Amino acid sequence: MSTDINTMPTVSRKNKGHNLLTLSDTYVAIDAETTGLDPQFDGIIELAAIRYVNGAATDQFQTLVNPEREISSFITELTGITNEMLASAPTINDVLPSFIDFVGDSVVLGHNVNFDVNFIYDAYIETCGTPFTNNFIDTMRFSRRLFPNMQHRLIDLIQKFDIGKNVEHRALGDAKQTATCYEYMKSYMNEKGISIDDIQPKGSHAYNSMAKDIHTSNTSFDETSPIFDRVFVFTGKLDRMPRRDAMQIVVDLGGKCGDKVTKATNYLVLGCNDYCKTIKDGKSDKQKKAEKLKLQGQDIEIITENVFYDMITP
Numbered sequence: 001m002s003t004d005i006n007t008m009p010t011v012s013r014k015n016k017g018h019n020l021l022t023l024s025d026t027y028v029a030i031d032a033e034t035t036g037l038d039p040q041f042d043g044i045i046e047l048a049a050i051r052y053v054n055g056a057a058t059d060q061f062q063t064l065v066n067p068e069r070e071i072s073s074f075i076t077e078l079t080g081i082t083n084e085m086l087a088s089a090p091t092i093n094d095v096l097p098s099f100i101d102f103v104g105d106s107v108v109l110g111h112n113v114n115f116d117v118n119f120i121y122d123a124y125i126e127t128c129g130t131p132f133t134n135n136f137i138d139t140m141r142f143s144r145r146l147f148p149n150m151q152h153r154l155i156d157l158i159q160k161f162d163i164g165k166n167v168e169h170r171a172l173g174d175a176k177q178t179a180t181c182y183e184y185m186k187s188y189m190n191e192k193g194i195s196i197d198d199i200q201p202k203g204s205h206a207y208n209s210m211a212k213d214i215h216t217s218n219t220s221f222d223e224t225s226p227i228f229d230r231v232f233v234f235t236g237k238l239d240r241m242p243r244r245d246a247m248q249i250v251v252d253l254g255g256k257c258g259d260k261v262t263k264a265t266n267y268l269v270l271g272c273n274d275y276c277k278t279i280k281d282g283k284s285d286k287q288k289k290a291e292k293l294k295l296q297g298q299d300i301e302i303i304t305e306n307v308f309y310d311m312i313t314p
Helices: 073-079 083-087 092-103 114-128 139-146 154-160 171-192 243-252 285-295 305-312
Strands: 027-034 044-053 056-064 108-110 136-138 231-235 256-258 267-270 301-304
Touching: 027 092, 027 114, 027 171, 044 073, 044 092, 044 114, 044 171, 056 092, 056 171, 073 285, 092 114, 108 114, 108 171, 114 136, 114 305, 136 139, 139 154, 139 171, 154 171, 231 243, 231 285, 243 256, 243 305, 267 285, 267 305, 285 301, 301 305
Parallel strands: 027 108, 108 136, 231 256, 231 267, 267 301
Antiparallel strands: 027 044, 044 056
């Protein structure tokens, strides 16, 4: 029997903006580099925003952010940002009001941007007591609809669209590449005569490739969900439910589950015992393998239980 995700306690982000599947010529491309993927545990270490008017960049904002804690060697290796670089940087309290003023009420654009928006939302609530309510456009959502037979990381898009060979994992560079991908996809749709209505999810989609012993009777899925068509692996003990119930939710939403971290894994979900900030070398073998694969360029993210619940909650 499926678990009712609506009965689970989750982070409430009242008045958070909507994920739009739309074509726009005016927007602000954003990106945030962070110490990890959970806004409740992690902090922002770099923010960037670029304003686009009629598809052309007109202004930009960029700053490092001191998270007031040391960042891990994994984050340094991934981004090139060091503790020394952050030591003299302003804190999020200092820079966020300027960032919000720059963005204004514009629609924001990003790649897998829901994560960036959640960090900004939570930081703005903590800093100013005000929610970040801007609507947002996700280039990952666009690419999944336009090119269903490819991977959808930012690096996959820039290479397919001949925009670049590598992703910097730096906020300003990633924001620029994301906007270029969006403009490419807009042009592609125009050239092919594809409308927004054409790429809206329609009808029933059977989904038969489920993990062993975890099945669903659902035949229609929300393809805009971050769970759909993604492979999840869990490690450690979950606080809120048995692991099997979490796996059931994944397949009920059109995702897949695995028992081991492989190159096919998209998300490793860490139970509470695997995400203690006081532990320096207490990572599970699954987490160590996932970190290794991510540094090798695989399409895998390491998330906490809290982030997982954010993903499965509308």
